[in-house]
Amino acid sequence: MIDTTPTLQLEELDVRISQDLSLSNISFQIHAGEVAAIIGPNGAGKTSLLRAICNELDRQSGALKFNGRDMAAWKLSERAKLLAILPQRSVLDFPFSVSEVVSLGRIPHSSSQQQNAIIVEQALELVDCLQFTDRLFLSLSGGEKQRVQLARVAAQIWERQSLHRCLILDEPSASLDLAHQEMIAKMIRFFAEQGVAIVTVLHDLNLASQCADKLLVLKDGSAIAQGRPVEVLSENLISEAFNVHAQLTTASKDGAPRIIT
Amino acid sequence: MDRLNSTRVLTTLVFLLPALVAIYLAVGPSLISPLLLFSSPESESLIRDQVILQSIRLPRAVMAVLVGSSLAVCGAVMQGLFRNPLADPSLIGVSSGASAGASFVIVFGASVLPGSEILGLSFVSIGAVAGAVLAVFLVYRLATDRYGTSVITMLLSGVAIGAVASALNNLFTYFADSVMLRRISVWEMGNLEGASWNRVAIMAVVAMLLLWRIPRYRLALNAFLLGESEARYLGINVEWVKKELIMVTALAVGVSVVVVGNIAFVGLVVPHIIRGAIGPDHRSLIPGAALAGAVLLLLADMAARTLIAPAELPAGVLTALVGAPVFFSLLIRSKALNNPERL
Numbered sequence: 001m002i003d004t005t006p007t008l009q010l011e012e013l014d015v016r017i018s019q020d021l022s023l024s025n026i027s028f029q030i031h032a033g034e035v036a037a038i039i040g041p042n043g044a045g046k047t048s049l050l051r052a053i054c055n056e057l058d059r060q061s062g063a064l065k066f067n068g069r070d071m072a073a074w075k076l077s078e079r080a081k082l083l084a085i086l087p088q089r090s091v092l093d094f095p096f097s098v099s100e101v102v103s104l105g106r107i108p109h110s111s112s113q114q115q116n117a118i119i120v121e122q123a124l125e126l127v128d129c130l131q132f133t134d135r136l137f138l139s140l141s142g143g144e145k146q147r148v149q150l151a152r153v154a155a156q157i158w159e160r161q162s163l164h165r166c167l168i169l170d171e172p173s174a175s176l177d178l179a180h181q182e183m184i185a186k187m188i189r190f191f192a193e194q195g196v197a198i199v200t201v202l203h204d205l206n207l208a209s210q211c212a213d214k215l216l217v218l219k220d221g222s223a224i225a226q227g228r229p230v231e232v233l234s235e236n237l238i239s240e241a242f243n244v245h246a247q248l249t250t251a252s253k254d255g256a257p258r259i260i261t
Numbered sequence: 262m263d264r265l266n267s268t269r270v271l272t273t274l275v276f277l278l279p280a281l282v283a284i285y286l287a288v289g290p291s292l293i294s295p296l297l298l299f300s301s302p303e304s305e306s307l308i309r310d311q312v313i314l315q316s317i318r319l320p321r322a323v324m325a326v327l328v329g330s331s332l333a334v335c336g337a338v339m340q341g342l343f344r345n346p347l348a349d350p351s352l353i354g355v356s357s358g359a360s361a362g363a364s365f366v367i368v369f370g371a372s373v374l375p376g377s378e379i380l381g382l383s384f385v386s387i388g389a390v391a392g393a394v395l396a397v398f399l400v401y402r403l404a405t406d407r408y409g410t411s412v413i414t415m416l417l418s419g420v421a422i423g424a425v426a427s428a429l430n431n432l433f434t435y436f437a438d439s440v441m442l443r444r445i446s447v448w449e450m451g452n453l454e455g456a457s458w459n460r461v462a463i464m465a466v467v468a469m470l471l472l473w474r475i476p477r478y479r480l481a482l483n484a485f486l487l488g489e490s491e492a493r494y495l496g497i498n499v500e501w502v503k504k505e506l507i508m509v510t511a512l513a514v515g516v517s518v519v520v521v522g523n524i525a526f527v528g529l530v531v532p533h534i535i536r537g538a539i540g541p542d543h544r545s546l547i548p549g550a551a552l553a554g555a556v557l558l559l560l561a562d563m564a565a566r567t568l569i570a571p572a573e574l575p576a577g578v579l580t581a582l583v584g585a586p587v588f589f590s591l592l593i594r595s596k597a598l599n600n601p602e603r604l
Contacts, residue, residue: 056490080496087490093344094486094541104487107480108496156495 005068006031007164007197008053013062015052023049023221026062030214032164032195035188037208039201040218041242046201047088049218050170053199054085067163080108082163084156086149088170098132098140098148099124105155119158123151126190128183142175150187157196167191169200173207185211209233209256217241233257267539267549274552278326281559285322286314288563290571293318316458324456325562325576326555327468328517329527333554334475335510336528337535337546341482342506343412346536349529350514353419353507354396357426359518360449362392364433367444385448386519393515396422401507412489412503453521453562453576460520467516472551474509478502479543486541524577526584527554533591 006029015023064071106116127147157165173181202208209229217225286295339348366388404415484492535549565576
């Protein structure tokens with residue numbers, strides 16, 4: 001029997017963020033192997049939605065389930081084996097080496113040191129950072145640090161578990177160059193093919209259109225559209241959400257719409 | 262990356278520590294073989310030497326080991342918890358609270374309270390523990406709301422409570438007569454002169470508690486260095502860990518202030534040196550800091566006992582005099598090594 005429980009399920013979620021902004025009535029679900037991209041203008045509540053999903057904000061009403069169980073009912077140590085989150089930016093002021101930073105992702109697991117070392121190496125290879133293994137994290141550039149942090153969350157959910165895994169990324173491509181934005185798409189596909197559900201905030205609409213199965217467009221805390229990129233992306237929607245006049249073309253190889261501004 | 266092999270560093274320290282204790286026992290106004298502890302001497306002079314070892318030098322050496330390692334471990338924990346390599350137990354008001362409590366009892370309690378002791382601890386010491394606990398409790402309350410404890414607010418309220426405690430301390434000093442002043446200043450400088458087996462036993466209980474509780478949080482502390490949310494994402498029960506670590510370190514530092522007074526800079530410099538040598542991983546940093554803290558305080562107290570013999574310097578003054586410049590040079594070097602863009 002195929003397990004049809006959504007990995008992550010939000011039902012009419014209402015969350016207060018600040019006096020001026022709250023997320024209202026957000027319903028959204030994502031199944032194993034699906035990739036969802038959250039897009040929207042600055043201040044729309046994208047990062048807050050991710051924090052709400054991680055149960056870091058006070059939920060006012062609605063349901064939030066991970067693997068069919070209420071998110072608040074999960075023991076943190078159990079949840080960490082299945083759910084990895086990459087924040088927009090993290091500050092690390094201590095002289096860890098790159099491989100040590102990535103191995104922090106193995107804290108939730110009780111795997112052996114040798115096994116962890118193998119996973120750390122594979123995760124570093126995935127983000128194209130194998131050459132930095134023994135460097136000090138603090139000596140890397142912003143984009144390189146971002147890639148190492150990506151390897152850390154990858155190492156956290158590297159192995160299959162009995163329940164569905166989920167990866168949450170907040171603007172993973174923010175400080176990356178073109179080649180490494182391509183790497184993000186590759187990494188997302190790598191995990192999606194293993195049945196990991198992925199929720200990511202992306203600024204680059206083309207990258208979102210290219211790698212997401214599902215788009216969620218946020219504006220002022222509400223979902224103004226959601227669905228497959230071909231269904232959702234339109235010149236009208238982009239003008240409504242971002243106040244920008246854009247042209248759409250579907251001339252790309254994969255048939256996903258491309259936005260030209 | 263120039264780091265030393267952590268196993269090798271820890272092994273070296275494990276062998277260095279007992280050797281140093283032996284030297285510490287031997288050195289003093291009269292040179293005594295530490296082996297005398299294990300024999301039953303016949304001659305009168307040897308018996309006298311044995312008594313010196315047993316009731317003066319040995320408790321003092323054990324005290325230096327216990328206090329040095331406790332302070333260094335507490336420093337490592339605080340620096341991890343606050344994600345700040347410059348944090349130190351005094352930041353959350355422990356030391357200033359203890360000083361204010363002690364001064365209060367010295368100045369106002371002398372007429373009321375008898376000079377008697379409980380378990381070898383004077384009423385002054387009890388005042389100090391009360392002051393330390395009260396200060397940490399206030400700092401913790403100020404920084405905690407229903408969303409949890411904010412580390413930044415804790416640092417800030419630590420500074421504020423520390424300032425209030427110092428002001429109170431000054432106020433009490435203002436009312437003190439010259440005998441009280443002398444007692445206050447001797448007490449505040451921190452020294453191991455009065456180490457008795459009673460006090461060693463009290464410190465040993467606290468040090469054991471510390472060395473039993475802290476190591477189970479070594480991975481949590483590693484995760485903390487990434488940030489509190491990140492630690493939570495890695496499955497760490499952040500609020501619980503913070504509460505327990507703060508309570509245990511406050512108790513350990515508070516009691517160490519009571520038994521030997523303020524020993525400056527050990528909690529700050531030792532974790533810093535060890536981190537520079539073997540990296541910030543708490544799995545080796547905590548045992549490394551415990552061993553190196555013991556070594557450092559033994560060395561400092563040995564110098565304090567012998568530099569101007571037959572008189573003595575307070576060990577706390579010595580650790581500050583040596584610690585501060587060492588710390589400063591480390592800071593400049595590590596800045597240049599780790600963060601070229603910040604220079």
